[in-house]
Amino acid sequence: MYQYTDFDRHFIHQRAAQYRDQLERNLKGELKDDDFRPLRLQNGWYVQRYAPMLRVAVPYGELASRQLRALARIAREFDQPSAEVLNTALDTQAELGTTHLPVGYGHFTTRQNVQFNWIPLTQSADVMELLASVDMHGIQTSGNCIRNITSDALAGIAPDEAIDPRPYAEIMRQWSTLHPEFAYLPRKFKIAITGALEDRAATHWHDVGLQLLRDANGQVGFKVMVGGGMGRTPVIATTLQTFVPWQQILNYLEAVVRVYNRWGRRDNLYKARIKILVKAEGQRYIDEVNAEYQNILDHDGGQHTIPQAELDRVAAYFQPPTVSEAAPLAADATTSQLSPKDQAEYQRWLQQNVQAHKNPALRAVTLSFKRLGFAPGDASADQLDAAADLADRFSAGEARVTHQQNLLLPWVRATDLPALWQAAKALGLARANIGLLTDMIACPGGDFCALANARSIPIAESITQRFQDLDELFDLGAIDLHISGCINSCGHHHSGHIGVLGVDKDGREWYQVSLGGSDGSTLSGPATPGKVIGPSFAASEVADVVEALLEVYRQQREPSEAFIDCVRRLGLEPFKAAAQAARHETRDAGKVVHVHLSTADAMTD
Numbered sequence: 237m238y239q240y241t242d243f244d245r246h247f248i249h250q251r252a253a254q255y256r257d258q259l260e261r262n263l264k265g266e267l268k269d270d271d272f273r274p275l276r277l278q279n280g281w282y283v284q285r286y287a288p289m290l291r292v293a294v295p296y297g298e299l300a301s302r303q304l305r306a307l308a309r310i311a312r313e314f315d316q317p318s319a320e321v322l323n324t325a326l327d328t329q330a331e332l333g334t335t336h337l338p339v340g341y342g343h344f345t346t347r348q349n350v351q352f353n354w355i356p357l358t359q360s361a362d363v364m365e366l367l368a369s370v371d372m373h374g375i376q377t378s379g380n381c382i383r384n385i386t387s388d389a390l391a392g393i394a395p396d397e398a399i400d401p402r403p404y405a406e407i408m409r410q411w412s413t414l415h416p417e418f419a420y421l422p423r424k425f426k427i428a429i430t431g432a433l434e435d436r437a438a439t440h441w442h443d444v445g446l447q448l449l450r451d452a453n454g455q456v457g458f459k460v461m462v463g464g465g466m467g468r469t470p471v472i473a474t475t476l477q478t479f480v481p482w483q484q485i486l487n488y489l490e491a492v493v494r495v496y497n498r499w500g501r502r503d504n505l506y507k508a509r510i511k512i513l514v515k516a517e518g519q520r521y522i523d524e525v526n527a528e529y530q531n532i533l534d535h536d537g538g539q540h541t542i543p544q545a546e547l548d549r550v551a552a553y554f555q556p557p558t559v560s561e562a563a564p565l566a567a568d569a570t571t572s573q574l575s576p577k578d579q580a581e582y583q584r585w586l587q588q589n590v591q592a593h594k595n596p597a598l599r600a601v602t603l604s605f606k607r608l609g610f611a612p613g614d615a616s617a618d619q620l621d622a623a624a625d626l627a628d629r630f631s632a633g634e635a636r637v638t639h640q641q642n643l644l645l646p647w648v649r650a651t652d653l654p655a656l657w658q659a660a661k662a663l664g665l666a667r668a669n670i671g672l673l674t675d676m677i678a679c680p681g682g683d684f685c686a687l688a689n690a691r692s693i694p695i696a697e698s699i700t701q702r703f704q705d706l707d708e709l710f711d712l713g714a715i716d717l718h719i720s721g722c723i724n725s726c727g728h729h730h731s732g733h734i735g736v737l738g739v740d741k742d743g744r745e746w747y748q749v750s751l752g753g754s755d756g757s758t759l760s761g762p763a764t765p766g767k768v769i770g771p772s773f774a775a776s777e778v779a780d781v782v783e784a785l786l787e788v789y790r791q792q793r794e795p796s797e798a799f800i801d802c803v804r805r806l807g808l809e810p811f812k813a814a815a816q817a818a819r820h821e822t823r824d825a826g827k828v829v830h831v832h833l834s835t836a837d838a839m840t841d
Contacts, residue, residue, distance in 0.1 A: 237298050237634055238406050238553045240371040251375060252368045255279050256361035263358065278381075280374020281360055285686045286325040287317050288360065290352045291377035292367060296387035296405045296429075297348035297637040301624040304635060306370040307350055308620035311340050314363050315617075317354040329683075337683065342620055344605060344613040346677055346728055347426065348386045348637040349377055353684045375413060380421045382412035382493070386428045388436040389638040392554060393600055393646050395592050399431040399448040399456055403551040404482065407542060411486050418493050422500030423508035425493065438639060438755040440464050440473045440763035441731060443510045444492060449479070456482045462492055462525075463514030466725035470765035471511040476522050482547070484533070486540035491529035495521065557632035559598065559647050582657055584668035584706065590653060599650050601630075603643045603665040604675065608700050611693045612678040613641030622663045630656045641677060642670065672709040673717055673786075674700050677728055681721025681738060682745070688721035690738025690745035690775075695719055698779040712786060714759055715799045730765040731755040733800045734782060739772055746772035749781055751811055752803050760800050769812045777822045784818035785811050 258275045261267040280291040292307070316339060317325070325337055343351040355363055367373050377384055385405050392400040408427065412418070418425070430437040431448035439445025445461040457479040464473030480488045499517070501507040514521050532538060574582065591600040603623060606612050615623070623643055627635045630652050631645035638644050648656060660666035669675045676699065679685065681692030696719055703709060718732030729735035735750040753766030773781055786799075788810050793802045803811065
């Protein structure tokens with residue numbers, strides 16, 4: 237893992253002190269709310285439906301155990317609303333028919349960050365200082381700037397990886413942090429990077445997607461894709477360059493973002509993302525980027541050319557940790573005394589939650605944070621502490637936030653798998669559902685977010701409740717289910733094999749269902765947005781609709797055919813018909829319940 241230098245630490249401690257001064261002036265009335273707002277946003281502090289929300293940056297997903305413990309402390313001591321705020325929220329939830337408002341939790345996001353939903357703004361400076369004490373912050377997790385750079389959770393350890401992307405991601409993080417030219421872009425800007433054959437970073441869905449590769453001469457460079465994104469207009473990124481030498485990648489990114497900064501729409505919030513510019517201008521945008529890149533090399537001296545010495549310095553932080561491969565098994569590392577039921581459960585866990593490693597003596601293990609009674613990606617303070625303990629005991633003190641909102645332990649000895657399974661099972665984190673239907677992605681939705689049109693968490697809960705049988709989940713196989721509470725697509729519904737989007741109709745919650753999306757992985761095929769399968773459904777109908785879609789798959793699949801392949805072979809019509817039939821059955825049974833949710837404010841934070 238990258239280790240902060242004295243400069244890094246001085247920088248974030250200085251930033252925390254600066255924020256404290258800004259906060260204190262705001263609380264005294266010396267700094268108006270409108271003037272304070274962009275300052276808090278630059279540090280990751282939003283104001284959401286009921287309370288402030290903090291987004292903590294986790295660059296390319298890597299967390300040390302000490303950082304997990306700091307996050308646990310934030311959840312336990314600070315993610316606690318006042319009685320007045322909580323009562324207001326509970327009254328609203330009662331009107332909606334639910335009371336799902338977890339307090340004292342961290343939330344893993346699809347962009348490998350961690351969010352907290354209840355921290356009082358008066359305590360925000362204390363939290364900033366606590367984060368700084370463990371080399372963390374919320375800088376550029378919000379605002380119209382280059383956001384947290386994401387990567388493959390298996391970076392540096394995946395057998396199919398050609399080049400470890402983490403050193404490059406770290407160099408990009410340092411380049412982009414408070415970049416003076418790009419502090420006020422037309423809109424937020426997101427970069428994802430991978431060095432593997434399998435695209436586990438959803439690079440085609442980002443403003444910039446980068447794939448490390450080697451040319452015919454064995455030289456390392458980047459394939460550069462620009463203009464991907466979800467939201468109101470889902471777009472797959474366009475390839476601008478098939479090979480940019482690694483030394484020049486910052487200069488090329490400088491050109492990409494500079495042209496966007498010059499021509500991106502600032503007059504229309506909904507057309508401000510780079511995907512709109514790339515789609516509208518096409519080859520003209522590409523030509524201008526390439527001309528700007530050449531100008532940077534010819535006239536600016538390629539000032540961001542990466543020296544070999546700098547790459548070597550940063551890469552030295554990412555050497556594999558010392559893990560004793562010959563150490564004896566832990567005392568509880570045997571499964572010989574397990575019941576047949578537990579033996580079967582353990583074998584399924586090995587199949588779903590354990591992945592191969594570059595080092596044949598090691599494995600990568602995913603802890604499932606998709607459990608009944610919890611929102612997808614939610615981790616309590618105790619669970620964060622427990623995950624830190626597991627990281628120390630089994631994974632050289634390191635864990636990683638995944639795109640799928642779980643935690644991955646990257647340095648587990650194969651001989652310790654039985655002991656890890658038993659420890660994780662005792663914590664409720666060993667459910668063997670990784671990659672299956674209930675390993676769903678979901679945003680916080682209308683339970684917390686001021687932008688949401690509908691709630692995501694109750695929908696996720698109803699589907700999870702319906703599909704608790706692991707035999708059934710294994711029979712259905714790999715299915716990506718993604719849920720978003722609004723068109724901003726934080727739940728990545730466009731890329732789900734099954735996507736669910738919350739929409740507002742006359743102040744009521746409804747849900748569009750789409751089929752056939754893909755994030756670009758080998759299993760799912762080329763990145764593509766799903767297609768909506770008809771009119772919206774009521775909240776009480778969604779689980780029935782999902783079950784009806786899966787029944788079509790059960791009845792019409794070919795041997796060993798995956799769900800996404802079956803959808804593509806059959807087309808949407810049989811699934812549409814099944815969904816509409818499920819709607820009518822639900823309504824005939826008198827199950828439809830309409831709930832009111834006030835329309836979200838205009839897009840603010």
